Amino acid sequence: MTCLTLTAAACGTSPTSAPEGVALGLDNAASPRIIRGTPSGTDQDSVVMIAIWHDGVRVGICTGSVIAPTLVLTARHCVSFEGPGNTLKGDRTPGDLDVRVGGGAATGLDDRATATAKGKRLFVPEADTVFNADLAVIEVDRAMTVEAAPLRLGADVAVGEELTLVGWGATDNGKLPTARMQRTGVKxxxxxxxxxxxxxxxxxxxxxxxxGTCFGDSGGPSLSSRTGAIVGIVSRGGNGIQDPNDVAAACVGPNVADVHTMVARFRPILDNAFKATGATPRPEPAAPDPPDEGCAVTGTPTSTGAAGHVALAALASAVVRRRLRRARPSRAR
Structure with missing residues (x-):
């Protein structure tokens, strides 16, 4: 198979590595996009930024979702050290994960005192790879007041189902936005x-x-456009383009293929996290009746198979995770 690789910082194995010369700092220009997206409103405040630290240095950001007062759902690779390919080399110290809530979460990003909460414990799959297992739950050290997002726990997604993507990832110009973004109508x-x-x-x-997504959107939710429930988690993707001067080049165009983790397939991990913290998941609400379009047929989610994840297939290529790391202080940001 052809290897689909990108020059994003997420490829690096060093916790502070990033491509030389790539501007990964906050975008001070008005860029109303995630990738061809629009600003995200306060009704999506359950979607949060996760700042990742190592040895006193911020080494990246991810996106996550509040699913209970002290629980954040995100991608496994956001809370772990990455090895070659899609392998993992162990989990990060939970306290090195800062959760930042609200549309202004990017303000004061490097001031850890401004974080809403910090990681306390991790709930993750046993697999040592992100392939077919890229989901994690972070328990934080204090309750967050934002309303928890609903979860689809009883059914898979369906081909043709329409989603809304929300995240803190790079925009079309390859920089981080100063506000959370969304993209609707993704199928x-x-x-x-x-x-x-x-x-x-x-x-x-x-x-x-x-x-739809780019670096920094890792761990963010894919939401049912009809119910608003989280059905997937941003994992990895790209189009094969490697441009050290333009991070977003790997995220745009008709050849992009992005992979998401199905939330319903990881019910045991979610149940464990809710039980351990005494919380209850918010179920997916009933979908509103579709508009009358005569004999039109719409896709319907299929029921989930076995609750546990299946045996991992051999990964034949590297598809890059959507986590954005910042450069070392001596490099361009």
């Missing part, structure tokens, strides 16, 4: 192993979309 292209292409493999517990 599920394929589900499970049928989503695999000649460029990369997709696991049984994952699904594929096209253009």
């Amino acid at each position: 599920v292209q394929a589900v499970g192993t049928a989503a695999s292409t000649s460029d990369f493999d997709v696991g049984a517990d994952e699904f594929r979309i096209g253009e």
